[in-house]
Amino acid sequence: MGIASVVVDVPAKQTDREFDYSIPGKWEHIVQPGMRVIVPFGPRMVQGFITALKNDSNVKKIREVKEILDLEPVLNEELLKLGSWLTEETMCFRITALQAMLPAALKAKYEKVLRISTGREEHLEATVQALFKNKDMISWKDVLESDHAALLQKHVRKGNLEVMYFVKDKLKKKTVRVIQPLLNKEGLEDYAGILPPNARKQYEVLHHFINHPDKIQLRELLEDVRVSNAVVKALIDKGILAEKEEEIYRDPYENRVFKQTEPFILTQEQADALRPVKKSIHDNSHAVFLLYGVTGSGKTEIYLQAIDDVIKKGEEAIMLVPEISLTPQTVKRFKERFGNLVAVMHSGLSIGEKYDEWRKIHRKEVKVVVGARSAIFAPFENLGIIIIDEEHESSYKQEETPRYHAREVAIERAKHHNCPVILGSATPALESFARAKKNVYKLLTLSKRMNESKLPRVDIVDMREELRNGNRSMFSKTLFSKLTDRLEKGEQTVLLLNKRGHSSFVMCRSCGLVTNCPNCDISLTYHRYNDSLKCHYCGHEERMPQACPECGSDHIRFFGTGTQKVEEELAKILPEARVIRMDVDTTSKKGSHERLLNAFQEGHADILLGTQMIAKGLDFPNITLVGVLSADTMLHLPDFRSSEKTFQLLTQVSGRAGRHELPGEVVIQTYTPEHYSIELSGLQDFDVFYEREMYIRRQSHYPPYYYLALINVSHEDLMKAVAVTEKITKYLTASLSPEAIILGPVASPISRINNRYRYQCLIKYKREPELKKQLRTVLEHYQQETAQNLLQISIDMNPQIMM
DNA sequence: AGCACGCCGACT
DNA sequence: GTCGGCGTGCTC
Numbered sequence: 001m002g003i004a005s006v007v008v009d010v011p012a013k014q015t016d017r018e019f020d021y022s023i024p025g026k027w028e029h030i031v032q033p034g035m036r037v038i039v040p041f042g043p044r045m046v047q048g049f050i051t052a053l054k055n056d057s058n059v060k061k062i063r064e065v066k067e068i069l070d071l072e073p074v075l076n077e078e079l080l081k082l083g084s085w086l087t088e089e090t091m092c093f094r095i096t097a098l099q100a101m102l103p104a105a106l107k108a109k110y111e112k113v114l115r116i117s118t119g120r121e122e123h124l125e126a127t128v129q130a131l132f133k134n135k136d137m138i139s140w141k142d143v144l145e146s147d148h149a150a151l152l153q154k155h156v157r158k159g160n161l162e163v164m165y166f167v168k169d170k171l172k173k174k175t176v177r178v179i180q181p182l183l184n185k186e187g188l189e190d191y192a193g194i195l196p197p198n199a200r201k202q203y204e205v206l207h208h209f210i211n212h213p214d215k216i217q218l219r220e221l222l223e224d225v226r227v228s229n230a231v232v233k234a235l236i237d238k239g240i241l242a243e244k245e246e247e248i249y250r251d252p253y254e255n256r257v258f259k260q261t262e263p264f265i266l267t268q269e270q271a272d273a274l275r276p277v278k279k280s281i282h283d284n285s286h287a288v289f290l291l292y293g294v295t296g297s298g299k300t301e302i303y304l305q306a307i308d309d310v311i312k313k314g315e316e317a318i319m320l321v322p323e324i325s326l327t328p329q330t331v332k333r334f335k336e337r338f339g340n341l342v343a344v345m346h347s348g349l350s351i352g353e354k355y356d357e358w359r360k361i362h363r364k365e366v367k368v369v370v371g372a373r374s375a376i377f378a379p380f381e382n383l384g385i386i387i388i389d390e391e392h393e394s395s396y397k398q399e400e401t402p403r404y405h406a407r408e409v410a411i412e413r414a415k416h417h418n419c420p421v422i423l424g425s426a427t428p429a430l431e432s433f434a435r436a437k438k439n440v441y442k443l444l445t446l447s448k449r450m451n452e453s454k455l456p457r458v459d460i461v462d463m464r465e466e467l468r469n470g471n472r473s474m475f476s477k478t479l480f481s482k483l484t485d486r487l488e489k490g491e492q493t494v495l496l497l498n499k500r501g502h503s504s505f506v507m508c509r510s511c512g513l514v515t516n517c518p519n520c521d522i523s524l525t526y527h528r529y530n531d532s533l534k535c536h537y538c539g540h541e542e543r544m545p546q547a548c549p550e551c552g553s554d555h556i557r558f559f560g561t562g563t564q565k566v567e568e569e570l571a572k573i574l575p576e577a578r579v580i581r582m583d584v585d586t587t588s589k590k591g592s593h594e595r596l597l598n599a600f601q602e603g604h605a606d607i608l609l610g611t612q613m614i615a616k617g618l619d620f621p622n623i624t625l626v627g628v629l630s631a632d633t634m635l636h637l638p639d640f641r642s643s644e645k646t647f648q649l650l651t652q653v654s655g656r657a658g659r660h661e662l663p664g665e666v667v668i669q670t671y672t673p674e675h676y677s678i679e680l681s682g683l684q685d686f687d688v689f690y691e692r693e694m695y696i697r698r699q700s701h702y703p704p705y706y707y708l709a710l711i712n713v714s715h716e717d718l719m720k721a722v723a724v725t726e727k728i729t730k731y732l733t734a735s736l737s738p739e740a741i742i743l744g745p746v747a748s749p750i751s752r753i754n755n756r757y758r759y760q761c762l763i764k765y766k767r768e769p770e771l772k773k774q775l776r777t778v779l780e781h782y783q784q785e786t787a788q789n790l791l792q793i794s795i796d797m798n799p800q801i802m803m
Numbered sequence: 804a805g806c807a808c809g810c811c812g813a814c815t
Numbered sequence: 816g817t818c819g820g821c822g823t824g825c826t827c
Contacts, residue, residue: 006827010804019827042826043806059827150819787804788822 002028003057004065006048008041009108011093013783019048020057021065031065034073034080036106038066044165047108049098051080069169074102074362076381078416085412091775091795092402100402101377105355111166112140114152120160128155137164174352175245179232180215182242191240201231206240218243249356258335263308264301273444277306280420281313281384288411290391290436291424293446294455294684295655296619299424303387304337306422311341311367315384315419320406322393323347323372325616328594334370345371345378348590373398376406376413383417386410390616391423391432392648397800405798407432426655426686427648430697433690434704449659456626456657456664458682462673463630474569479627479667486625487577487606491662493625494618495609496653497562498633506533506544510553515545521752526558528585538754563609566629570607582610615653621660626653631670631678638749639802640702643677647689650681701741703798706764709771710799711778712748714756714792724791725759728778732763735774740765749803756792762802 002023008015021039023031031037035050040063047069075083079101086097099107115137116124127148131138140163143152155161181188192206208216208225222229235241266274273291280287293299307317321330326346334342343357343366360366361378369378373396376386388396388410396406407423414421423432423441436443449455461476471477486493505523506515515524517535524533524542531544548556563583570579580600587593593613600608601620608614628650635646650668658664670678680689698705711728715721725745733742744761751758765771775795785791 003827008826010826012804014824015804015826021827039827041805044826046804046826057827062827784823 003054004050005052007094008048009046016093020059032073034075036069038167090402103355103358105351109168113137117162123160177218178246181209201227250353261336284418288421288441290441291444295426296449296659297446298450310384315382316380317368318386319370320388322390322395341367343369345375373406376409387422389424391425392429394800403796427651431704456666458666460673460682461669491624492622493607495627497629506558508548509555511551513550519755578605579607580605618656624662626657626666628668631668632672647677647681709763710796711761712794714758718757721757721759729761
């Protein structure tokens with residue numbers, strides 16, 4: 001008898017294992033590991049994944065698989081294995097790992113409903129019958145909201161009402177109605193001849209098919225021939241035409257024509273960098289390359305040509321790009337080279353669109369996927385290369401469970417496929433560069449920009465000096481004069497306002513009160529569209545106050561990312577300048593990001609003003625000036641990577657200037673010009689920065705010299721949170737090797753979320769083979785309390801941010 | 804995660 | 816005696 005091992009969709013410690021189910025005979029030859037099923041689990045139905053098939057089971061009372069949800073496995077053997085690896089590495093539940101690899105559309109939706117048992121209607125009093133008025137089922141959610149929950153529950157016990165469980169897919173495949181002729185050209189002509197003379201419209205429809213015998217979408221047909229549905233219907237009824245439902249993809253890029261491009265001739269440097277990659281592709285050998293190339297050195301062309309080789313070899317490619325630079329511009333470059341062999345995956349797509357892109361990959365209709373972090377799980381079976389552009393970007397680390405880093409997943413998959421990985425960056429993560437130096441990764445260097453263009457000249461302006469000289473504006477003299485100069489020449493400027501986060505908070509200018517969330521220790525975020533304040537952590541929402549709740553002053557206003565204020569000041573000092581502002585406020589609508597960039601590219605503005613989101617990917621020939629208004633705002637964050645992040649951002653944004661014929665200039669304004677990350681980004685010298693930063697990391701026992709694991713404990717009771725963290729810290733100190741450094745307990749940077757106090761313990765280690773086992777023991781020990789949700793313990797292996 | 808089961812105190 | 820509170824343990 002066929003038995004399936006199933007991982008069920010119940011993310012909890014106690015159910016984090018396989019359960020056995022028997023397979024009904026009719027499905028015996030269909031089922032395969034990696035398929036989704038619906039299975040009975042206790043009293044309800046849940047979704048699950050078949051992880052293995054076997055012939056027998058030790059389980060006595062085995063139940064049957066209720067339904068098979070897929071005709072083809074959604075997870076192949078490799079991905080199932082990768083799921084186990086993810087579970088192990090990130091210490092998450094198996095089901096969480098499996099779901100993370102699939103588009104959200106494939107996740108189940110559960111519904112619990114009540115219905116009247118057959119023939120028991122008389123047993124119900126009028127109030128209950130009234131609830132069922134006009135419907136045979138009511139949802140459990142409504143029951144809980146009604147005042148009759150107890151009463152209804154009693155009827156369930158008596159058997160008058162029945163509880164039913166439904167498992168549904170989040171989403172259906174999208175279909176369109178398609179019309180096609182059932183006769184050939186001659187047949188249609190003959191039939192047109194015998195149509196009654198008053199059937200003019202039917203005649204026109206037939207005429208369409210005589211000229212275009214192919215099938216056509218009903219909607220298009222109606223538009224083209226300008227007839228109503230009734231006309232087509234008549235012809236279908238007569239058996240001349242046929243209608244059918246056809247599955248279609250929601251193609252976010254439909255109606256867009258991409259001009260094909262040919263590979264460019266590579267520079268000597270580029271060719272030298274590409275050669276070892278090509279060798280690895282053709283030898284089917286695994287290797288990780290760190291492509292370290294200055295901004296504008298033509299990394300993308302190397303990616304494109306490597307992918308081209310992979311496709312020619314009949315294999316597939318994954319191209320990861322950070323979410324914020326996954327702009328239509330980027331996508332265009334890949335679509336222009338590889339046409340419709342490209343699928344695109346990013347968070348801007350709807351659940352349905354993502355699902356459709358995923359299906360193109362699953363059905364082997366595309367060869368390349370360009371996407372953000374989660375595209376690393378694209379279900380390709382013959383991977384020939386994985387490329388991660390801007391590999392230092394922190395968005396490659398998922399900040400929810402499973403807390404994986406796409407770079408590590410990429411390497412794991414590439415090992416399985418015996419194929420190369422390219423990590424590309426002008427400012428590699430310190431960890432990556434260190435590995436390249438140790439020859440764990442192979443270093444490929446591009447030190448020159450293409451088109452012979454020079455790296456821009458960088459001016460670092462000390463804003464303290466400006467203040468001393470009586471300049472209180474946010475623009476230094478230098479920046480102002482260069483701005484005016486560009487304006488006169490008709491060249492373009494990018495202005496970066498380097499502010500932390502992307503949100504705007506509210507502060508009273510009289511008493512300095514910042515409106516905080518009542519449940520969390522974090523400021524509320526202003527939302528313009530409904531003039532309200534929201535907490536991004538717990539969802540708390542309140543109206544924007546008219547006066548300060550503390551001192552009553554009406555000088556209360558929001559401090560946005562500040563771009564608005566800069567815009568106002570620009571309007572004062574350079575009234576003739578046309579400014580495009582890009583920040584959360586102006587880019588929240590779908591497609592607005594692209595629209596603004598297009599407008600800038602087409603020269604409808606002189607200045608592009610924005611936050612971090614403008615630092616990447618812009619490649620416009622007319623940009624000759626980049627200004628950073630305040631370079632040091634994120635330097636003083638309590639994060640050991642803040643210097644690295646500052647250096648990376650400044651270098652990236654500087655790289656926007658002078659990429660083509662016109663030379664570029666950069667002005668960096670700062671209050672700490674002596675800080676090495678600012679000074680060295682001015683010199684664009686990553687190598688020196690690397691040495692400096694490595695020295696500091698070694699001194700303070702941080703990566704790449706040490707690995708990190710962060711344990712976060714939260715509890716409603718502050719003392720309890722501290723006590724548990726304390727106990728964990730003690731336990732780990734005792735059970736890990738003396739080389740491990742265990743710090744804590746300390747309050748989290750966000751010390752309270754949703755009225756739960758948060759404490760943490762940080763482990764720095766070099767080699768601790770027992771670490772995961774010990775952490776599992778810790779989780780095990782607090783199992784009971786975490787199950788009751790009194791206590792929460794989360795573990796982040798290799799955290800990117802210390803929250 | 805749900806849900807049933809079971810044991811306890813408070814009530815018709 | 817019975818209802819409903821919540822701690823405990825199970826789900827193939």
